[in-house]
Amino acid sequence: ARSIDYARLAVLTGLYPLFEIEDGRVKAQRIPGKMPVTAYLKDQTRFRHLFGKGGNAEGVEQIQKVADYNIDKYGLLG
Numbered sequence: 001a002r003s004i005d006y007a008r009l010a011v012l013t014g015l016y017p018l019f020e021i022e023d024g025r026v027k028a029q030r031i032p033g034k035m036p037v038t039a040y041l042k043d044q045t046r047f048r049h050l051f052g053k054g055g056n057a058e059g060v061e062q063i064q065k066v067a068d069y070n071i072d073k074y075g076l077l078g
Helices: 001-011 045-050 057-074
Strands: 021-022 025-028
Touching: 045 057
Parallel strands: none
Antiparallel strands: 021 025
């Protein structure tokens, strides 16, 4: 039921960069601001092991680093 919301959050956090082809050239879709990956992860049960009692803060930090890398590499902030 929340698939579209999660897809938007995945793009807005930088975890899943969105690309488009315009006039035969690939360009990244820019995002208005940087959102923390926790916005994408926290409500999904498949990531519950990262939160709550005995959570894995290091895991969340690693995922945030991936998102930050994507944002920098593809120049997503716009």
